[in-house]
Amino acid sequence: MSSTITEGARPDDARRHNRGAVLRRLHLDGPCTRAVLATELGLNRSTIKAVVDGLADSGLVSERLPSRRSGAGRPSLLVVPSPQAALVLAVDIRVDRVAMALFGLGGEILGRLSWRLRPGAAVPRDVITGVLESAVVLASELSLPVVAAGVSVPGVVRHSDGLVRDAPHLGWVDVPLGEQLTAGLRMPVTVANDAELGALAEQTRGVARGVADMMFVAGDVGVGGGVILGGRAIRGASGYLGELGHMVVRPDGRECHCGCRGCWETEVGANALCRALNLPLNIGRGELYAELRELGADPANALDRLADYTSWLGLGLVNVVNLLAPRLVVLGDLFAALPEPVLEVVGTRVRERSIVSRAVEYTEVARSTLSRDAHLVGAAEAAFSPILEAAVS
Ligand SMILES: [Zn+2]
Numbered sequence: 001m002s003s004t005i006t007e008g009a010r011p012d013d014a015r016r017h018n019r020g021a022v023l024r025r026l027h028l029d030g031p032c033t034r035a036v037l038a039t040e041l042g043l044n045r046s047t048i049k050a051v052v053d054g055l056a057d058s059g060l061v062s063e064r065l066p067s068r069r070s071g072a073g074r075p076s077l078l079v080v081p082s083p084q085a086a087l088v089l090a091v092d093i094r095v096d097r098v099a100m101a102l103f104g105l106g107g108e109i110l111g112r113l114s115w116r117l118r119p120g121a122a123v124p125r126d127v128i129t130g131v132l133e134s135a136v137v138l139a140s141e142l143s144l145p146v147v148a149a150g151v152s153v154p155g156v157v158r159h160s161d162g163l164v165r166d167a168p169h170l171g172w173v174d175v176p177l178g179e180q181l182t183a184g185l186r187m188p189v190t191v192a193n194d195a196e197l198g199a200l201a202e203q204t205r206g207v208a209r210g211v212a213d214m215m216f217v218a219g220d221v222g223v224g225g226g227v228i229l230g231g232r233a234i235r236g237a238s239g240y241l242g243e244l245g246h247m248v249v250r251p252d253g254r255e256c257h258c259g260c261r262g263c264w265e266t267e268v269g270a271n272a273l274c275r276a277l278n279l280p281l282n283i284g285r286g287e288l289y290a291e292l293r294e295l296g297a298d299p300a301n302a303l304d305r306l307a308d309y310t311s312w313l314g315l316g317l318v319n320v321v322n323l324l325a326p327r328l329v330v331l332g333d334l335f336a337a338l339p340e341p342v343l344e345v346v347g348t349r350v351r352e353r354s355i356v357s358r359a360v361e362y363t364e365v366a367r368s369t370l371s372r373d374a375h376l377v378g379a380a381e382a383a384f385s386p387i388l389e390a391a392v393s
Contacts, residue, residue: 015051018043019392022051026061026081027106027388028204033076052079060085060105060391081106086387089138089149089185090379091131092194095119095169095221096285098130099372102138102146103380107205111138119221119282124175132184148187148387150379152194153177154222159239162191168257169221190382194218195242195332196233197378198368199226202330204381206370211328216374217244217320218332219273223265227324234324245269249316267312270334276309289337296339303341310342314349321354321363332368343367 021041026032032040038048055061063077083104092099096119101112113134117127131151139146155167162178178191199216202208208216208228216226223245227234235241245265246258253262266272270288274281277291295302303310317329329350331343347365350357357363368374 016392018047018051019054020388022048022079023055023060023081023388023392026079027384030106031078031080033078035076037079058085058391083108083110084144086384086391087139087142087144087146088380088383088387089135089146089187090376090383091149091151092375092379093122093127093151093153093170094194094375095122095154098127098134099376100131100134100138101376101380102142103377103384105384107377107380111141113138120169120171122170122172124172124177128177128180128184131181135185146185146187148383149181149185149189150197150381150383151177151181151189151191152197152375152379153191154194154220154224156240156243157191157193159192159235162189164191165240188383188386190379192379192382193224193226193239193242194375195224195226196235196239197226197382198332198374199228199330199378200233200381201370201374201376201378202332202368203228205377206330206368206374207366208328208330213326214328214330215320215324215326216330216332216368217317217335218368218374219245219265219268219270219335220333221270223269225320227326229324229326244316244320247316247319249312249319264312264316268309268316268335272312273306273309273334276306288334292334292337292339299339299341302339303345306339306342310345313338313342314346314353317346317350317365318354318357321350322356325356325360326363327360329363329365330368331365332370332374333372336368336371 022037034048038045061079061081063079066075066078083106086105088103090101097114097116099114102110104110153164153167154169156165164172164175164177166173178189182189195216195218198218202216203214208214212231213229225242225244246263248260248262249264250262254266255261256263256266271281350365351362370377
């Protein structure tokens with residue numbers, strides 16, 4: 001009896017696995033020919049034909065001629081993911097604004113909008129109402145159903161149900177964001193910490209694409225990290241891993257809102273950066289980014305004015321690399337906007353001072369290429385993940 005089930009299950013499992021691999025490849029890496037799919041995935045042509053035909057019958061992919069011909073002869077058709085086959089909503093709640101976007105299968109952004117928040121005065125109920133109303137506006141522009149949502153929050157988020165336990169820079173404690181958005185949007189909603197989603201974004205569509213051991217370290221008012229080791233997100237108890245900003249680096253330093261003194265965040269967060277540059281702490285992000293760009297044009301001046309800041313950034317990263325042994329650290333948000341010479345010094349410091357970096361023949365430190373969209377892209381991929389799985393079963 002059991003052997004019958006096993007014999008029956010095996011081809012089905014293989015078919016599902018192959019469908020999943022092809023769909024994921026097309027979603028993350030874009031259109032390609034059947035021949036490329038066969039080579040990359042190590043499957044024979046008849047299997048690829050069966051899988052692509054099946055995905056096309058389900059409306060998930062289509063085939064078309066390439067827009068540019070290469071070489072002589074009949075061009076091969078490209079297999080293209082159909083954006084409208086699965087639309088997800090991504091929401092990035094930040095200290096000073098909320099950004100939202102609709103992503104189609106394949107990762108294209110089909111619509112977006114954002115609005116400002118008064119820093120420190122974002123009432124959860126108002127943000128939730130704003131998200132629900134904006135979701136209707138975005139979806140109505142496309143006249144297509146949205147099937148899932150992902151939400152990025154700058155705080156400590158319970159993985160199981162999206163409860164925001166503590167988002168200090170929003171002033172939120174125990175906000176049932178996942179539950180309320182699931183009820184309001186009437187679709188599955190994944191809520192996660194912003195840096196965890198940043199790591200997912202960088203690993204699927206950014207500079208860490210395909211790197212199995214990586215982390216995303218992002219700084220704004222707060223500083224946090226997302227960790228992927230062995231290709232899997234590392235979340236810790238209830239999903240609360242990632243509060244790198246509260247690693248104590250200077251016991252005689254400034255008081256931190258978390259109750260400790262001398263947290264990394266007090267030395268390298270946005271306020272510390274503003275202090276180093278003699279800028280007001282409440283400066284708008286547009287102005288702060290413009291200041292950093294200007295500073296980048298004068299490398300010697302940048303290194304001089306940010307000497308202490310650079311030391312603290314390097315010191316914290318050395319600790320983090322020693323603890324988690326990533327091959328690549330991707331810097332996001334304000335850290336990604338720091339002048340090039342500053343990041344060069346930080347990278348050198350990690351290479352020279354981290355025993356783990358030396359052992360793995362150097363952990364690389366790179367700037368995010370997704371920039372301010374990293375959280376949105378990660379939120380979208382978190383929403384896509386169960387859909388891709390369901391689509392192939
Ligand atoms: Zn702290």
